[in-house]
Structures are given as structure tokens and as C-alpha cells.
Amino acid sequence: MPHDAGNCARHGHSGVGDRDGGDQQAWPAHRRPARRYSRTPFPRQTGGPVLHHRHEPGGAVTASARLLGVDTEAVVDTFDIAVVQTGSRVGAWQQNIDAVRSEVQALAAGGSKVIVLPELFASGYDLDSIDTMAESVPGRTSTALGALAAETDTVLVTAIAFRDADGIVFDSSLVVGPGGLIALGHKRFLWDREKSVFTPGAESGLLVSSPFGTIGVVICYEAGFPETVRDLVQRGADVIAVPSAFGHVRLHVWKLLTRSRALENGVVVAAAGLTGQTGDGPRFAGHSVIVGPQGRTIVEMDESVGSVSATVTRRELLDARDEIPYLKDLARLGGITENDSTENPHERNRDVRSAIS
């Protein structure tokens, strides 16, 4: 895939995220027409997505629940993925949903099929109000996003403040498709004061099969742990979606980890973040980005609200994994140290090292 304007489109406008804070101009007053130079052929979609999940804590894939009777063999080889960047207002649920609806409708009209939304965009990111904003699933956010996914024939990925039947509150990844709710995961690696309002999930990372390949989901800070994304990719992820609310003070971390996770795994990373600052709340990083499987930026936003999209292909992913065979070498050698299952243990190697000690 060439990394030029030919395979990406950009929506939105400038005007938020001024350095000195203050209330942001949260919603577009006008929208520039989407530029699109290459139309994606409409995918051969065969139905709604499928959830793969693990029942056992040990880590192996032990179950694959087919939710909607999909034939997952028929995966499209080329599709458009998009990230939406919002300046969500705390507590302004309807306004936050409406703004995302506009972006998703525009993206879908342009051909996007998988759309990643920021973490906690619906409630706004205010840890002090999480307890009142937390909702169940099905709940108002999952229902609204499910209707939007059905209307636009897209798969939507985000993270919400979720309260389970026992009243426990998680920061939960949510995936909805045209057929409704697909999957729910729970953030395990909580950032800073999130630890005091959310309960950590039992596993980091969520894996979802879709007609557009297998989507792995990690939430914000979790993407900084190479282990989590590696695990998802080794279990089959083609795309890593990262709903985020990353702090602007660590923008260099955001830029580094999104590229590195893509490079070291030969996988597309689509990372959507909050942007701007409300009152004296945290200033968010913006810079939502889609990174190709060679670790190169395909398209990156600044600190404006809006969205960008890119066409991704299975061919580019396979080429990247051939060009730098991290995954193949790991699989071939069975990991970073020899073990009993290694085909050809190099016993002499250890002897050499022992000989000089």
C-alpha cells in the first residue's frame, strides 16, 4: 500500500486543543468535504461478526462462540478503517453521541467499515463522575451505537464505563456491528487514578472475528504493553483497535507505542483518542492515527476533532510479516529460549556458555 494521500481521507476541522487550555470548541462548526481519491470496492460481507473468547485463565483459546451464524471463511481482503477523534464533554451524553453519529455517518458514506471511537467518549473522561455515568450492557450507549452500526453497516469499537450485575465498574471495550452487540472486554491495565474507580479485567485484550478480518482491542495504556498486542496477534488479530484517552503530556509515548506495536507484529493499528481540554481537566493528546503493518504512519490527525480513514489490505500485512519475520521466527524457534518442544535443541550452545563460567 503506498503511503500517500491516495489511500486516506480526512474529515473534520482545526480549532481545538490550543496550548493554554480553556473550554474547547468541541464540535465542528463546519465540515470540509471529505477528500477521497480511491474508492474501496464494497466488501463481500457475509453477515455479522463472531466473538472468540477464552473461558480459562491459562491463556489458551478454548472456546469460539458463533454469535450470528457467520461464515468467517469469507473475509474481505481490502477494506476501509477509520478513527474518530472527539473532544467529549463530561456528562453531555446526548451531545457526545450525536457528534459521533455525524462522523460515523460521513465515514460510512465514504466507505469505512470498521470505525474506532475514543475511550469513554460517551460519558466524557471524568473519573469523579464515573460511578454515576457507568451503565449496563445492553444500555443506552451500546443501544445507541448498535443502532448506528446497523444504520451505517459498520463495526464500531469503543470503551465505556460499564457496571455489571453485581455493581462492579469496569472500563470496558465494546464492539457493536450491524447485528447489534458483538463483544465486551474489560481493561486490565488501568492508568493512574483509574485504578481507584475501575476494577481491572481478568485479561488484557479482546479478540473479535469480523468479515474484515480479526480485530484485537486494547484500551489506551494497555497498548503500551507489548505482551498484550503480541498475544492478540498470535491468536489471529489482523487489526488492533485502540480506543484511548491519552494524556497530551505523554504525546511522545503515544506516537512511539502505536508505531512499535504495528511494526513488531506486522499488524494495522487504528488508535482513536480524545483531544483538547475541558476546564481544568486533563489535556488529551489527540493525534489519532492509523499505522500500517510496517510501522509507518498511514494517516495521523493533529488535535482537531474529526476523523480519518485508510484502506488496508491483507496483502500488505502478509508482505510486512515476510519482510521482517518477527512472528515467523518466534514460531519457528518456539520462543526466546529453547524448551522441550524445540525441534532442534542446540545443547552445545549452553555448554559453551557454561564452559567459561
Added chain:
Amino acid sequence: MPHDAGNCARHGHSGVGDRDGGDQQAWPAHRRPARRYSRTPFPRQTGGPVLHHRHEPGGAVTASARLLGVDTEAVVDTFDIAVVQTGSRVGAWQQNIDAVRSEVQALAAGGSKVIVLPELFASGYDLDSIDTMAESVPGRTSTALGALAAETDTVLVTAIAFRDADGIVFDSSLVVGPGGLIALGHKRFLWDREKSVFTPGAESGLLVSSPFGTIGVVICYEAGFPETVRDLVQRGADVIAVPSAFGHVRLHVWKLLTRSRALENGVVVAAAGLTGQTGDGPRFAGHSVIVGPQGRTIVEMDESVGSVSATVTRRELLDARDEIPYLKDLARLGGITENDSTENPHERNRDVRSAIS
């Protein structure tokens, strides 16, 4: 540690690595005087380093061989580390050694204590001549470097073409100190055609205790695997030394992986590479670099031969691991999924996910 010129020095000159190849100007015709703005207090060195290594293939640290009777409690908190970048000529062993000797002497005179040299700098990087260039340990390269380390009171890290007593050839990390040979490891993840001339080692990564903290060593392509560096850091590495011969065509990969390994582990990465191109051989990336534990570049070379150094402190490392607690969160939660040893398993979490499948 401020990231300004105050804590780094640079040796060498420009003039190699021109874009269109051709024979490189391999050695400095003149040397600019080393600029140094902050002198490092001479470390309270208590003796030669100690080798930690593993006898069992399972992965746990099972043995700690004290080579030189060192008290490893007395580790200095501040020291200078350096990387040397060479344009080594294939087969010109004496010339290659002499050039490195000049750099090491200059660096040591400026206060550097740990100095990383490129992979295969002594033999030159020519896979077709590896079989004739491979040597034993002790051998001419380890002996020459041992004498240089003793003369300059430094720890030197590189990788050589090593032939063991059974005639098997490895691409082997070599660490020598003032007391002589310290440790030998063997590259496990071989790049491309290296697979046809070297035998892979039984484990990726070598761990060496020194008066300047614990040094982890990975060789070139191995640094692209987050697993390897994570393992070394979880076993105690404060500094990751990366002797390399990275291809210029993948310069963006080199830049990304060196920063990311430092960031995600809160560790200093000192990566020394070959530079330039000889005849129709591969063009090397140069851009040897020392990265701080927040993933920020402290000092980076261009494609010149020469060397750079930086002062590193234990305090900065501890601060980085507090600021973004990847290691602490992994340790606290016991990994990316719950297991039997997790203090507080969130059983309901899995129930929630099962409930919607």
C-alpha cells in the same frame, strides 16, 4: 537527566555514508576534540563484573557464577556509557581493531566506563567469509579487546563470529572487562541469510552484572523482539547494549525499536551499529544511539564513523519506571491474564463476558 548537550559528548567526523554508495571513507582522517560539559565522578569500582547465566532451558535464573570475586552490592549510581560506530572493512581485522582502540581510548579518557561496539566489527560483516573469520574464545578478538578493556578500565560489549570446540559457528555477544573475559552469548534470532551461516543460540539475550549496574545484551535483529528485552529487564537489566549491523533500508525500524525498547522497559538502550557501504555489500544504517529510560533520544549519530557518550543515572531509571509503571503493573497483576497466583481474581469479569456469548 536533561536531554541537552550537557550530558553527552561526541567524537568522530562526517564524510561517510553518502547516499549513492561506493567505497566509504572508513576511518577518521582527523578527529575533532571531544566536547564534554559535565565530567562524571570516577565510579567507586570495586572489581570486575560478574556473570549471571541460566543452565536450565526453562527460563528461570538458576545459577549465578561469580567470576572475579566481586561485591556486586557496590553499584555506582552514575556513569558514562558510549557507542562506537565503525565502517569495518571485511577481512581487515587489524585495521578494524586499531580503529576501535582509538575510539575506546578517547572515550575512556573522557570518562566512559561501558562502551558498546558494533556487531562483527572485527571481522567485517561478510556472510560469505564468516567461516574463515570465525574464531574461538579466548581468541584474537577477545584477547585484543580484553587488553584494551584492561588498559582503559572499561567494560566492552560487541558480537563476534565464534566457533566452538565442536566447530559450530555462532554470532556471539562478547563482554570483556578490566579483568578479562566476562561473558559470551549466542544470537538466537538470526536475520535473513545469517540463518545459513550461523547456528542459533539456545536463548536470546545475555545478562551481566557490573559495577555500573546490570547490563543486558541483545544482538541487532533480536532487539526487535520485545520479549527478549523484557525478559532481561525483568531479570534485572538496567542498561541494554545492542551490538548491531542494521541495514540502512530499514532505518525507520532501527529508530523505532531502540526507542520503544527503552520506553516500555524504563531502561537505557545503547545501540552501536556499522555504517556505510563497502563495494556492493549491504549499506548499513549507522545512527548509533543512546536512548533514555523514557524512550527519548539522549544522543544519536548520523552515518559518520566515530562515537558518542552519555551520562546515565539510576535515579532517572527509577523515575521513568514510576512515571509510567509498565513493569510494576505487570508484576502487580501477574501478567496479561489472571492465573492461580493472582491475589484477587476477578471471577465476575469472565462471567460478564461469557454472559453475552
